[in-house]
Amino acid sequence: MTHTFPDVSISTERLVLRPYEDADIPAHTEMMNDEMTTAWTSAPHPYTTRDARDWVHRRAPGERTSGRGIVFAVTEFLTQRLVGCVALKNTDWRTRATEVSYVTAPWARGEGYATESVLGVAQWLFRDRRFERMELRTAADNTAAQQVAQKTGCLSEGVLRNAWTVRAPGPDGGWSELRTDLIVWSLLPEDLEADRLAEAGYASGADWS
Numbered sequence: 001m002t003h004t005f006p007d008v009s010i011s012t013e014r015l016v017l018r019p020y021e022d023a024d025i026p027a028h029t030e031m032m033n034d035e036m037t038t039a040w041t042s043a044p045h046p047y048t049t050r051d052a053r054d055w056v057h058r059r060a061p062g063e064r065t066s067g068r069g070i071v072f073a074v075t076e077f078l079t080q081r082l083v084g085c086v087a088l089k090n091t092d093w094r095t096r097a098t099e100v101s102y103v104t105a106p107w108a109r110g111e112g113y114a115t116e117s118v119l120g121v122a123q124w125l126f127r128d129r130r131f132e133r134m135e136l137r138t139a140a141d142n143t144a145a146q147q148v149a150q151k152t153g154c155l156s157e158g159v160l161r162n163a164w165t166v167r168a169p170g171p172d173g174g175w176s177e178l179r180t181d182l183i184v185w186s187l188l189p190e191d192l193e194a195d196r197l198a199e200a201g202y203a204s205g206a207d208w209s
Contacts, residue, residue, distance in 0.1 A: 003093045005070040005129070012120040015113060017072035017086060020056040024073050027082040028052045031105040038175065039167050040142050041103065045175060063089065069098060074117045076108075083108035086117045088125070088134075097133035098125070102148065109144075115151040119192075122152065126189040133188055139166050140181040153192065154185035 009018040020028070031037060032047035044051050060071040069088035076083055084104040091098040100121060104114045118136075125131045136154065138145040149156075160182040167175040 003067045005064050005088070005091075007064065008124070010072065010120050010124050011077070012116050014077055015083070015117055015120065016075050016077055016080075017117055017120060018075065020060045020071065020073045022056065024082050025049060025052045025056055027105070028055065028073075028085075031082065031084070031103065034106045035169070036106070036144075037103055039169075040139055040145065042165075045167070060087075063087065067091065067093065072117070072121065074104075074113065081108075083111075083113050084117060086121055088121065095133070096129075096131045097135065098131060099135045099137065101136065102145075112151075114148045118148060118152050122187055122192060126192060131189075133186060135187075136185045137164075137182045138185065139164055140183060141166070146183065149183075149185040152187060154187045155191070157184045157186055159183055 007019065009016060011017075026049075029047055029049050029052040032041075032043050032052070033045070037043065038045045038047075062068075064070045069091045071085065071087045073082055074084035074086055075081060082105065084102060086100065086102045088098045088100055100118060102114050102118060122134055125134055136145075136149055137160070138149060140159070162179050163182045164180050165177045166180050168178055170176050
């Protein structure tokens with residue numbers, strides 16, 4: 001049985017999800033230094049070009065080759081501009097289950113890109129890789145991430161109390177860590193209804209190669 005994801009790219013109506021490249025380093029660095037990204041993720045802060053190079057050359061490809069998951073750079077089809085990142089992680093190959101996470105660049109928010117990219121990954125995961133469950137976890141106050149979960153058709157399963165830390169800006173310009181709950185969401189193959197895919201801009205599903 002295969003215990004690694006293939007090295008693929010996924011195309012949706014407006015996006016191409018592909019492995020990271022050297023050319024993504026400047027935009028990725030800028031995206032990861034955004035205040036919302038700093039607040040809701042555990043990424044280093046400040047996020048340096050050296051961090052981005054390590055991500056592109058070692059950490060992102062290592063997720064796939066180790067069997068833990070796979071990382072996609074999310075780019076606009078027309079401009080090829082980096083608009084986000086979607087990653088599968090904590091993959092359980094025996095139960096065919098994995099967890100998805102996503103970051104959207106500040107210049108791309110409000111366009112529905114996060115929902116479109118997560119749905120594209122979910123289609124590929126369920127239909128091509130025959131997975132049975134995709135899970136995601138959102139901080140209790142991260143309403144934007146929760147909206148993406150709802151728009152993709154995920155169901156809320158419960159709360160992991162005091163299970164995560166988020167960061168909040170302080171008056172001195174620094175950041176402090178705060179404990180928070182995590183909401184657990186899940187998506188199953190039968191949750192990918194045709195009408196929901198159509199609303200998200202899918203005429204005939206995503207393509208992958």
